């Protein structure tokens with residue numbers, strides 16, 4: 089849980105996302121509200137419910153990105169789901185609970201990573217001992233062992249092959265749904281988990297190089313040092329208190345009564361989602377999870393339907409409405425250059441790995457933005473995603489030949505961009521496929 093103020097949260101988001109101030113502001117308040125709630129005691133703390141958000145705006149303008157970055161900032165378990173997924177044939181009402189089950193798995197992953205970091209130094213030493221055991225045997229004299237330890241630390245043993253025993257944790261074992269169990273309430277039971285518990289995991293000998301063995305042993309030793317049950321408990325708590333679910337395409341399940349047909353199932357999906365958002369308890373294989381304080385961010389373009397076409401109960405549960413604006417040409421140039429890990433920075437860095445010095449001039453950036461705007465207008469507006477397709481095309485040749493061009497300096501300017509994509513961009517039919 090972060091104690092950043094809303095202003096600080098917005099400025100963090102500003103590093104990655106251009107514009108969309110209202111949406112950033114809304115999520116910043118939502119996050120701060122969580123922190124405020126944590127400061128409360130007793131009953132009042134339970135009463136404070138999250139103010140879920142409805143983001144309204146065209147595709148590719150940063151709705152998901154804002155939410156994802158917010159979650160990252162807060163270290164919160166985050167899951168994106170398309171609401172339309174639940175209208176597909178074969179889905180039944182309880183399937184929406186899978187959202188929470190998936191969120192728990194994500195939460196476990198996050199907590200495990202943090203805990204592993206905490207024991208890394210200790211695990212590192214333990215892994216080293218195991219590599220040494222494999223290299224010189226457990227009975228070698230201390231002198232021999234220490235001399236090998238030195239060689240190992242100097243990286244002299246990296247390519248040597250050793251045999252190590254790894255305990256398979258049951259991960260990757262098939263999962264079985266229990267048929268006929270009321271509402272798949274158990275979720276999925278992993279055979280691996282059952283066997284793992286019963287037999288304490290199976291040991292599998294493997295031959296690997298010292299260099300490859302270390303990370304494998306490291307994660308195994310780290311897992312030994314951390315209490316798995318405590319991880320699960322903390323993950324569940326983290327999901328309950330900090331979890332964020334991003335429900336995309338909510339507009340597509342908003343059906344007005346007049347249309348009939350498929351709308352029945354749309355309304356059905358809304359009804360299924362409602363308890364999750366209102367607060368319910370979902371059973372997972374790790375235990376019960378209360379959804380009362382999970383933050384839901386719903387999003388949609390609402391070109392056809394309106395937020396008022398959603399079930400009234402659902403509307404009430406999404407009280408904060410924010411509109412995201414379509415991106416302008418200026419936004420595109422800023423997205424290309426100013427954001428942390430912008431596409432231009434990424435391209436330059438990637439070419440750098442090949443020894444090619446890539447320079448993308450201001451003029452080139454302007455040309456890429458122009459073309460993105462043009463194709464968005466003529467073919468389909470996919471927002472900032474268009475920048476990716478355009479830049480890919482611009483750098484296509486260079487990407488292919490870069491390994492032969494180590495030491496070269498390549499300057500991409502406006503003309504370079506135009507010669508590579510202007511024809512395509514001018515031809516709507518072609519750009520439909522290529523840009």
Ligand SMILES: Nc1ncnc2c1ncn2[C@@H]1O[C@H](COP(=O)(O)OP(=O)(O)OP(=O)(O)O)[C@@H](O)[C@H]1O
Nearest residue numbers: 104105106107147148149150151152153423472473
């Ligand atoms: N305002 C922005 N600033 C920086 N990057 C952006 C912005 N808008 C979109 N992008 C980039 O474009 C891509 C798509 O954005 P995002 O996933 O947020 O779209 P979205 O608005 O959620 O659309 P959809 O509803 O279709 O999922 C991402 O890679 C994101 O980084």
